[in-house]
Amino acid sequence: MVSTGQPVCLASSPIFISSCPELLDPVVTIGCAMASRQPRRVWNMSCCDNQPQALKPEIDNCCGADGCSSSEHRSAWGRWRLAAAGLAALAAEVLHLAGLAGDWRVAALALLSILLCGLGTYKAGWQAIRRRELNINALMSVAVTGAMLIGEWPEAAMVMFLFTIAELIEERSLERARRAISSLLDLSPAQARVLQADGRWRDVSVAEVALGDRVRVRPGERIALDGEVLSGHSSINQAPITGESLPVDKRSGDTLFAGSLNQQGELEYRVTAAASNSTLARIIRAVEQAQASQAPTQRFIDRFARIYTPAVFALALVVALVPALFVGDWLEWIYRALVLLVVACPCALVISTPVTVVSGLTRAARLGILIKGGRFLEAGRELDCLALDKTGTLTLGQPELTDIEPLNGQGSELLFGLAASLAERSDHPVSSALSRAARQQQARLQAVEGFAALPGSGVRGRIDGQDYWLGNRRLMSELGRLDATLEQRLQALERQGKSVVVLADAQQPLALFAVADQLKPGTREAIGRLSLAGVESRMLSGDNPHAARTIAAQAGIDQAHAELLPEHKLELVERWQAEGRRVGMVGDGINDAPALARADIGFAMAAAGTDTAMETADVALMDDDLGKIPTFIQLSRETVRILRQNIVLAVGIKALFLLLTLTGHTTLWMAVFADMGVSLLVVFNGLRLLRARPQVESQPAQAPHQISAANQ
Numbered sequence: 001m002v003s004t005g006q007p008v009c010l011a012s013s014p015i016f017i018s019s020c021p022e023l024l025d026p027v028v029t030i031g032c033a034m035a036s037r038q039p040r041r042v043w044n045m046s047c048c049d050n051q052p053q054a055l056k057p058e059i060d061n062c063c064g065a066d067g068c069s070s071s072e073h074r075s076a077w078g079r080w081r082l083a084a085a086g087l088a089a090l091a092a093e094v095l096h097l098a099g100l101a102g103d104w105r106v107a108a109l110a111l112l113s114i115l116l117c118g119l120g121t122y123k124a125g126w127q128a129i130r131r132r133e134l135n136i137n138a139l140m141s142v143a144v145t146g147a148m149l150i151g152e153w154p155e156a157a158m159v160m161f162l163f164t165i166a167e168l169i170e171e172r173s174l175e176r177a178r179r180a181i182s183s184l185l186d187l188s189p190a191q192a193r194v195l196q197a198d199g200r201w202r203d204v205s206v207a208e209v210a211l212g213d214r215v216r217v218r219p220g221e222r223i224a225l226d227g228e229v230l231s232g233h234s235s236i237n238q239a240p241i242t243g244e245s246l247p248v249d250k251r252s253g254d255t256l257f258a259g260s261l262n263q264q265g266e267l268e269y270r271v272t273a274a275a276s277n278s279t280l281a282r283i284i285r286a287v288e289q290a291q292a293s294q295a296p297t298q299r300f301i302d303r304f305a306r307i308y309t310p311a312v313f314a315l316a317l318v319v320a321l322v323p324a325l326f327v328g329d330w331l332e333w334i335y336r337a338l339v340l341l342v343v344a345c346p347c348a349l350v351i352s353t354p355v356t357v358v359s360g361l362t363r364a365a366r367l368g369i370l371i372k373g374g375r376f377l378e379a380g381r382e383l384d385c386l387a388l389d390k391t392g393t394l395t396l397g398q399p400e401l402t403d404i405e406p407l408n409g410q411g412s413e414l415l416f417g418l419a420a421s422l423a424e425r426s427d428h429p430v431s432s433a434l435s436r437a438a439r440q441q442q443a444r445l446q447a448v449e450g451f452a453a454l455p456g457s458g459v460r461g462r463i464d465g466q467d468y469w470l471g472n473r474r475l476m477s478e479l480g481r482l483d484a485t486l487e488q489r490l491q492a493l494e495r496q497g498k499s500v501v502v503l504a505d506a507q508q509p510l511a512l513f514a515v516a517d518q519l520k521p522g523t524r525e526a527i528g529r530l531s532l533a534g535v536e537s538r539m540l541s542g543d544n545p546h547a548a549r550t551i552a553a554q555a556g557i558d559q560a561h562a563e564l565l566p567e568h569k570l571e572l573v574e575r576w577q578a579e580g581r582r583v584g585m586v587g588d589g590i591n592d593a594p595a596l597a598r599a600d601i602g603f604a605m606a607a608a609g610t611d612t613a614m615e616t617a618d619v620a621l622m623d624d625d626l627g628k629i630p631t632f633i634q635l636s637r638e639t640v641r642i643l644r645q646n647i648v649l650a651v652g653i654k655a656l657f658l659l660l661t662l663t664g665h666t667t668l669w670m671a672v673f674a675d676m677g678v679s680l681l682v683v684f685n686g687l688r689l690l691r692a693r694p695q696v697e698s699q700p701a702q703a704p705h706q707i708s709a710a711n712q
């Protein structure tokens with residue numbers, strides 16, 4: 001049981017982290033990660049003076065050769081014992097009601113029940129008291145012991161039994177919320193059909209597949225490993241990764257994710273990541289880590305519990321002693337003090353937050369939204385301003401070359417060849433547009449020396465001993481190549497909403513190349529949902545003001561800031577924060593990195609498959625669907641709402657019972673039932689998030705587009 005305060009091996013849980021409802025100390029978690037597909041076990045080390053060494057034997061024991069499944073935490077024996085304890089407690093109660101109150105048989109049955117189910121609680125309670133900490137176990141141990149001492153045997157047994165049951169249910173719920181995420185891993189098959197050296201295909205365990213191996217997947221099968229399609233054509237359901245079940249078209253060169261479902265054609269692919277390091281495995285690892293990190297509410301509650309429990313003991317002592325000094329009736333006041341201890345049990349309050357946050361994180365991951373900690377899940381609610389990069393975030397990020405304008409009589413074919421040779425070396429979307437067009441037109445590319453990317457402005461390189469530049473207006477004016485004619489022609493193209501780059505040599509500008517990007521399907525709708533949620537969208541673009549405004553207008557964004565260098569994006573984010581706004585930032589390129597890092601929440605899009613995005617962003621959206629941001633904000637609000645409901649429920653009901661207790665209207669029975677009831681209430685309230693349906697219905701009904709396309 002999690003709350004024993006003992007190191008606990010949650011063998012039945014494939015992942016895990018510590019969670020100790022009545023935790024008074026910071027949690028130390030030790031994970032024993034087995035090979036990738038193996039269960040992973042972790043101990044709750046709230047006790048043991050936080051010394052991992054103290055647990056060494058337990059860890060060795062648990063991770064030993066026998067594997068993790070042997071020491072099943074709630075064994076069959078444990079369940080039988082619990083059932084027997086329940087029967088004994090009930091029998092004691094029945095005998096008691098039958099008027100045999102003082103009978104030794106009642107006491108014996110009650111004692112038997114307590115011994116059967118309560119030893120763990122006593123042990124943990126004793127350890128806590130020895131460390132001069134007072135936790136739930138100590139609270140319950142004292143209450144039960146006190147009840148026995150004043151002869152309330154059946155009640156003592158019932159308190160212990162119900163407490164044990166409640167703890168069990170809570171622990172199970174938390175495990176369920178956690179397991180919900182790791183169960184995703186079961187989606188990727190354990191075996192893959194790999195091409196052997198002798199040319200035959202053989203089924204091989206995924207752990208043995210090497211990088212670069214050629215794997216075949218048939219229609220209807222799940223993809224076993226991350227890879228790149230070598231041959232074949234199919235549509236793939238990537239829902240486990242992206243949360244989006246509309247199938248995505250995949251053909252040669254596209255990225256495949258382990259765990260996704262191949263729907264139609266047969267594919268052969270080259271393995272690009274070991275099974276233990278697939279995108280899916282990394283998502284799950286990240287969620288586990290996020291689950292381990294405490295949300296602000298959690299930290300608050302831990303601090304609260306630290307003061308609270310000792311205060312309750314003090315109050316109970318006062319209730320037991322003081323009134324009796326004046327009015328007598330010792331037994332009655334001691335009884336009330338014991339009821340008070342049970343009523344005061346804060347387990348509902350303490351467990352409600354982890355259950356809720358874990359459920360929220362898991363739900364998000366299933367929707368293809370990877371949140372890096374409870375902190376961000378709680379903070380999402382407060383965002384009131386979202387800064388968006390243009391290319392690749394609002395647009396498809398795959399601009400098409402639309403115009404080539406030679407400037408001084410040279411052949412456009414020659415100039416295009418030069419520009420494309422430079423562009424070929426860069427993966428900036430504008431450059432990619434040129435190189436794509438060059439490939440289609442089979443333009444002659446030349447070798448480039450001394451290539452350099454000039455972030456925010458363009459590229460530079462030497463061809464045939466001549467220096468060339470390819471870049472935007474800023475670059476031309478820096479080079480002193482921007483004259484009136486060039487300016488005029490630039491503006492003419494830009495006014496059509498196009499991005500324009502100029503090819504120049506050491507003397508003069510040679511040609512203009514215009515590209516136009518398209519708004520991504522679903523962008524306008526996502527911006528609309530954001531604004532409904534009270535979040536203002538603002539565009540931050542490195543592109544020219546006309547192109548920026550054109551896209552902003554299409555997307556429904558009022559504020560567009562153009563011609564920004566990376567440091568300008570950062571400055572704007574900082575300025576808005578200084579105005580008291582909570583700023584989120586969505587971007588992809590390196591030019592967004594400083595602003596992303598500075599923003600209250602940095603979002604990365606199309607993060608599946610791009611390592612840096614998945615690792616550095618606060619919130620990583622697995623595909624390029626902007627609609628995931630309003631979904632995230634809704635989920636965040638819902639999470640916080642449930643967190644608050646739980647706090648009000650837990651504290652409110654307990655406060656009510658406290659009053660009833662002090663006035664002598666409650667019994668131990670009622671107190672335990674109330675405690676259990678509140679605990680279950682908050683746990684199930686938290687678990688609701690797992691099932692929550694934060695507006696997935698608002699997916700645009702457009703044709704699916706390739707996610708790999710946006711991973712530039």
Ligand SMILES: Nc1ncnc2c1ncn2[C@@H]1O[C@H](COP(=O)(O)OP(=O)(O)OP(=O)(O)O)[C@@H](O)[C@H]1O
Pocket residue numbers: 389390391392426427428430431453454455456457458459470471472499500501540541542543544564565566589591
């Ligand atoms: N490697 C490059 N190849 C070609 N053009 C470039 C390159 N780098 C920058 N540019 C030019 O400079 C402009 C600004 O570039 P920057 O990377 O800052 O913005 P962007 O990513 O294109 O736009 P946004 O910031 O809106 O996503 C581009 O629109 C392009 O015209």
Ligand SMILES: [Zn+2]
Pocket residue numbers: 136345346347348675676679
């Ligand atoms: Zn409790």
